[in-house]
Amino acid sequence: MVRVRWGLLCVGVSSVLLLTGCGGEAESEPTVAALPSSTVPTATPTATTVPITTTTTTTTVPVTTTVAPTTTLTDVHFERNESYYFTSPDGNFQCGIIKLPTRTEAGCEGTTTPIPPRPENCMVNWGNGIRVENEGEGAFMCSGGQLYTSGGPDADPVLPAGTPLAKLGFTCTTTATDVSCVNEQTTHGFTVAADSNEVF
Structure with a gap:
């Protein structure tokens, strides 16, 4: 009940x-x-279609590019007794940026053509070198011997083409066939190759 x-x-x-x-x-x-x-009504199961969403994830991996640094030449590589000596890439010229007791200069020695006429006051070797000093334009040298070599037991190192050597107020650069040196203050200098030369 x-x-x-x-x-x-x-x-x-x-x-x-x-x-x-x-x-x-x-x-x-x-x-x-x-x-x-x-x-009693019963629930009839119904099939429900659920859409499947596909998500594509793109992962970007950063690409690291290693760039080789510009060739930097150490002072020790070229330096001898407060001066700097090098050989042109073609081996035709011995060059240097040298500190002397009375002046500093940059120059190269080797065979070039054409050569200007020998000055009357030059009693020794003429036309075997070209240089630029602290003052004045580049010019051919009258010298009694080699100046632009360290005199060491080995040949002076090659200054690679396109790599400047800037020391003591002068900058020298090379290509495969020529050498140029400039006084950074006066902008005077020279370019020398086996079959050509220019002073400015």
Whole structure:
């Protein structure tokens, strides 16, 4: 027996239970019915298509490029007794930026053509070298011997083409066939090769 606060439970037919108010209260509760199991709607499973989203992730890997530094020549490579000596890439010229007691100069010695006429006051070798000093334009040399060599047991190192040697106020550069040296302050200098030369 089920107790209901306002009435009795009455049993109906066909195994249907109905709760109804049988008493004399003014209020009435709604009727609750239990339906047979065959009449209870059942949820029919439905297939739901869920779209699959494909995400493509692109990873960019930074490419590291190693650039070889510009060739830097150490002072020790060319320096001898506060001066700097080198050989042209073609081996035709011995050159130097040298510090002398009374001046500093840059010059090269080797065979070049054409050679200007020998000056009357030159009593020794003429036309075997060309140089630029602290003052004045580049010029051919009148000399009694080699100046632009360190005199060491080995040949002076080659100054690679396109690599400047800047020392003592002068800058010398080379190509495969010529050498140029310039006084950085006066901008005077020279360019010399086996078959050409220029002073300025």
